Amino acid sequence: MTLLPADQDMPRKPRFSLRAAVIAIVLGILWLLLFHNAPPREGTVAGHGIVVDQKISTKGLCEPIADVVIDGATYRTPPGTSAEPCAYGIGESIDVTYHPDDITGTLEIPLEGPSKKAVALLPLIGVALLIGGTISLVGNILYRRKVKAQK
Numbered sequence: 001m002t003l004l005p006a007d008q009d010m011p012r013k014p015r016f017s018l019r020a021a022v023i024a025i026v027l028g029i030l031w032l033l034l035f036h037n038a039p040p041r042e043g044t045v046a047g048h049g050i051v052v053d054q055k056i057s058t059k060g061l062c063e064p065i066a067d068v069v070i071d072g073a074t075y076r077t078p079p080g081t082s083a084e085p086c087a088y089g090i091g092e093s094i095d096v097t098y099h100p101d102d103i104t105g106t107l108e109i110p111l112e113g114p115s116k117k118a119v120a121l122l123p124l125i126g127v128a129l130l131i132g133g134t135i136s137l138v139g140n141i142l143y144r145r146k147v148k149a150q151k
Contacts, residue, residue: 021134064088
């Protein structure tokens with residue numbers, strides 16, 4: 001009959017501390033709040049504008065600015081989707097979206113192509129942090145219970 005050392009009976013220590021698990025959960029929640037993909041407001045309208053300017057960022061990305069005529073009034077979009085090289089030339093037509101109740105507050109150039117896909121994947125980071133933090137938290141709690149029961 002062989003006797004095992006006393007530490008062989010101890011449960012395996014968790015990989016991450018309790019503090020790290022709680023931090024991961026909090027960061028996951030914050031990430032999801034900041035980078036959620038809210039669907040467009042009901043009643044959002046799609047339209048077309050004409051590119052009147054291009055803002056070039058310090059990173060060299062081109063952001064089109066368009067004028068849109070809605071009900072006889074002209075509105076200007078904030079800088080839109082970034083691309084390198086410029087995806088739209090001045091004078092070209094570009095898609096825009098807005099809500100009729102708040103045109104100036106909601107007028108924008110929607111994301112398209114790789115930018116749209118990248119933004120759609122952002123919430124997955126928050127989900128991963130939340131799941132990983134929860135698994136670590138449960139593992140830490142179970143470990144602490146086993147250690148306490150052995151004492």
